[in-house]
Amino acid sequence: MARTLLERADAIPLLGEAFRTWGFEGASLARITEKTGLGKGSLYNFFPGGKEEMAEAVLAEIDGWFETHVFTPLATAEPKAGITGMLAATGDYFRSGNRICLVGAFALDETRSRFAIAINSYFSRWINALAGALERRGHARPEATALAEDVVLAIQGALVLARATDDPALFQRTLARLAQRLG
Amino acid sequence: MARTLLERADAIPLLGEAFRTWGFEGASLARITEKTGLGKGSLYNFFPGGKEEMAEAVLAEIDGWFETHVFTPLATAEPKAGITGMLAATGDYFRSGNRICLVGAFALDETRSRFAIAINSYFSRWINALAGALERRGHARPEATALAEDVVLAIQGALVLARATDDPALFQRTLARLAQRLG
DNA sequence: GTCTATAAAGCGATAGAC
DNA sequence: GTCTATCGCTTTATAGAC
Numbered sequence: 039m040a041r042t043l044l045e046r047a048d049a050i051p052l053l054g055e056a057f058r059t060w061g062f063e064g065a066s067l068a069r070i071t072e073k074t075g076l077g078k079g080s081l082y083n084f085f086p087g088g089k090e091e092m093a094e095a096v097l098a099e100i101d102g103w104f105e106t107h108v109f110t111p112l113a114t115a116e117p118k119a120g121i122t123g124m125l126a127a128t129g130d131y132f133r134s135g136n137r138i139c140l141v142g143a144f145a146l147d148e149t150r151s152r153f154a155i156a157i158n159s160y161f162s163r164w165i166n167a168l169a170g171a172l173e174r175r176g177h178a179r180p181e182a183t184a185l186a187e188d189v190v191l192a193i194q195g196a197l198v199l200a201r202a203t204d205d206p207a208l209f210q211r212t213l214a215r216l217a218q219r220l221g
Numbered sequence: 222m223a224r225t226l227l228e229r230a231d232a233i234p235l236l237g238e239a240f241r242t243w244g245f246e247g248a249s250l251a252r253i254t255e256k257t258g259l260g261k262g263s264l265y266n267f268f269p270g271g272k273e274e275m276a277e278a279v280l281a282e283i284d285g286w287f288e289t290h291v292f293t294p295l296a297t298a299e300p301k302a303g304i305t306g307m308l309a310a311t312g313d314y315f316r317s318g319n320r321i322c323l324v325g326a327f328a329l330d331e332t333r334s335r336f337a338i339a340i341n342s343y344f345s346r347w348i349n350a351l352a353g354a355l356e357r358r359g360h361a362r363p364e365a366t367a368l369a370e371d372v373v374l375a376i377q378g379a380l381v382l383a384r385a386t387d388d389p390a391l392f393q394r395t396l397a398r399l400a401q402r403l404g
Numbered sequence: 405g406t407c408t409a410t411a412a413a414g415c416g417a418t419a420g421a422c
Numbered sequence: 423g424t425c426t427a428t429c430g431c432t433t434t435a436t437a438g439a440c
Contacts, residue, residue: 060246061246061329061330064330078406078408080407082435083406089434143326143329145381149247154387158385161386187391188375193378198325198328198378198381199370199373203345212374215367215371251414261418262423262424263424
């Protein structure tokens with residue numbers, strides 16, 4: 039069934055890379071074409087809504103990945119395993135600190151207004167899923183929520199600092215510290 | 222001596238607002254003109270190097286502000302006062318969570334390559350100044366460095382999450398938690 | 405389904421009048 | 423020092439050939 043060189047689904051991770059590299063505004067169709075190998079014809083065939091639809095598809099795929107590998111395990115697995123799995127999945131997804139969080143990046147400037155619901159939902163569900171697991175581990179409600187917030191923001195902050203100081207190891211150190219704190 | 226409606230120095234905070242709102246790529250000269258009230262003639266008179274020089278001026282001003290209000294107090298004041306002052310200054314500067322960190326935002330995409338030295342220096346000096354104060358408070362070297370990293374990344378992460386979830390109070394809660402942790 | 409050509413608008417930057 | 427007009431280029435998006 040592979041009628042095209044690249045299926046729509048195959049293009050989405052490459053689109054994500056383009057947006058991560060250049061930001062939403064900076065990711066021009068020329069750069070997207072270069073990164074994906076898809077001409078404008080193919081791109082508009084797959085994503086009639088243009089750049090905005092491409093970014094929506096990327097955010098939806100990210101959301102799905104975290105739903106599968108992070109949020110659902112946190113909600114359904116044994117809490118300790120869910121939390122350990124979250125840290126491992128997070129380390130993998132962000133390439134041990136070599137990859138930024140696109141959702142966080144989109145949140146910082148006016149790009150946020152285009153995707154506000156997806157952005158808010160991603161972080162809210164992450165924090166809530168983690169807080170739930172912490173409650174099931176015996177933390178009282180307010181402390182569980184506070185700790186969950188603290189963990190998710192530490193991951194985001196570590197990604198910012200790792201990139202800013204060109205030191206991916208800072209992200210890995212942070213994950214290790216979080217593992218201790220949650221252990 | 223106020224020969225122009227707006228001096229170069231007065232324009233810089235407005236330029237910072239424009240870059241914070243739209244990002245470096247998204248901040249077009251049209252939007253910058255709108256935000257500052259300065260026409261292209263005045264902008265290129267003040268900043269012959271164009272947008273890049275405008276952003277450099279903004280980063281330099283941010284750097285100077287933190288040098289004065291955060292890094293120097295951390296290095297020279299009594300450690301406890303320096304740390305308390307840092308948290309208060311940080312809360313003020315980031316408007317209690319209503320303002321993002323432009324340096325962190327620039328770090329995330331390819332904008333970083335234009336300003337890599339300024340970005341790296343800002344965060345490195347912040348972490349080092351804080352680690353120094355913590356050492357003088359009695360923390361052993363490695364723990365002081367780890368804690369300083371943890372605090373600065375928590376501030377960055379809180380700014381990302383506060384904006385992503387449209388909840389500035391999250392930033393304020395984080396500062397309060399850091400105050401306890403450092404108290 | 406993918407290509408090239410093209411449209412219309414916007415971009416950063418410059419020139420020259422005032 | 424600030425304005426308007428304009429340059430040359432890039433942008434997103436579309437149209438039409440294949």
